[in-house]
Amino acid sequence: MVKHRSSAAHTEVDAVVIGAGVVGLAIARALALSGKEVIVLESESAIGTSTSARNSEVVHSGIYYPPGSLKAKLCVDGNLRRLEPYCQEHGVPFKRIGKILVATDESQIEKLRAFQRNAKQNGVHLEWLERDEALRMEPELHCVAALWSPNTAIVDSHRLMMEFQGDIETCGGSVALNSSAISGDVSGSRMTLRVQDSSSGEVSHLAPGILVNAAGLQAQEVADRLKGLPAQHVPKRHLARGCYFSLSGKSPFSHLIYPMPEEGGLGAHLTLDLAGQAKFGPDVEWVDSIDYRVHPERAEGFYHTIRRYWPTLPDGALQPSYSGIRPKVNGPGEPNADFMICGPQQHGIKGLVNLFGIESPGLTSCLSIGEHVLGLLDQPRTSNL
Structure with missing residues (x-):
């Protein structure tokens, strides 16, 4: 040394x-x-x-990233080859909980197919789920079709x-x-x-x-x-704040539920922590400075997004939790x-x-x-x- x-x-x-x-x-x-x-x-x-x-602690499988990109290559390598063996060896809590990516109406079917093709190019295995198959896994879910990602996990970061x-x-x-x-x-x-x-x-x-x-x-x-x-x-720095809201009460879901991605992020998805507690987020809000406040009024947009895939979400069930800031090198409206x-x-x-x-x-x-x-x-x- x-x-x-x-x-x-x-x-x-x-x-x-x-x-x-x-x-x-x-x-x-x-x-x-x-x-x-x-x-x-x-x-x-x-x-x-x-x-x-200040993130969701999700271990991603590599569905969305362009084939050949660093994000695709390093994500797939990290998920399949490195992170789980390390966590097992060192006693770090890690659970392959799986993720369901949903199309909530017929107009999203082709986009779902495109994600399946993209994932295949990245070496990621996804299973196509028809509506009835998805509902057998998650009875509270609303969708017309879905993709099942068995290798998505959560970890104690x-x-x-x-x-x-x-x-x-x-x-x-x-x-x-x-x-x-x-x-x-x-x-x-x-x-x-x-x-x-x-x-x-x-x-x-x-x-x-x-x-x-x-x-x-x-x-x-x-x-x-x-x-x-x-x-x-x-490169110029761009900041995108993402807020999280926690679910009061027990979650009816046992897997991660993701809607179609939105500009700048993956949409207000449902994530479970290692104790089974559900939270939703992050959304995307472009900001000029680092500010971690969670404004309660943003819950309105969360209810709207979540009820597309969970129509029976009760009023008043979302509580402001925390936020994170994404350090982006692309700005609003850019890929x-x-x-x-x-x-x-x-x-x-x-x-x-x-x-x-x-x-x-x-x-x-x-x-x-x-x-x-x-x-x-x-x-x-x-x-x-």
Whole structure:
């Protein structure tokens, strides 16, 4: 294991990962398992408090993403090859609960068929359900046809992140909380980084051989602070807030229920947590700043959407729960963008990787993203992922 080395007031370290969400921790874990000394910088006082803590915890199968895209490849690889074995080995709660994607009227049938064809190209197995077959699985459901996705799952994302942190520390790495990357320089023969401790205000200086920007919602802000990174390699950030509403009382459904996707998201779907409690969301609201308030009046749109597939949803059954912000690189009215994982092949800076637009299926893909980043850095693949 390489030890800290001090040079010209900079502490040399093999690798620094900025951002201790599920993706940043998975990348840091992959680097640590490949033999690198890793420091993870997290500006908050705990790991995974932003996007990673504000999602539906669904492990997606890869239905929607364009064949050949990073989202498709990394999602399918993460779902089928990596995440479940890891969770089983480390005792992370994981359940293949399955998902039903529904067409609620005849006009949606062709779109449902198109999703089935797309999924097949991605290597994803889906079963076509006629109305009676779907109702045998979920008697309260309204649909004219549906797709059954047996490989869709749910996972305890916080426990997963804790296990990733444990792996990093077992390999000699560390997670530095309350630590913000306030500036950096990637223009010279070595990269440098200024880091501030938000508790004490103390500033330290690092010289990483590898620098990975996995700062999620702040990824563009971090990239803008790196002297020597050309501006054309930093995409514009767009924010899409998604609110969740919880269901009071017991859920009549035992599987995840998804309507047809809407612009910017997958529609207000029904998700069950590992305890069987139902919640609905997220919707899509384009916003200009990070604001996690859930406005109760948005429930009206939820009732309208949900009653297309669950007509007997009682009045007053939805309670405001929480919201998340998607870090998008496409704006309103634009096609959903792929993950942007930009390494030396794109910007020409050795050892630097920036990740932008890591929204869903980022959780599903996290271990695969870690391996992908190793490949961009020409690092040896880990042997026990």
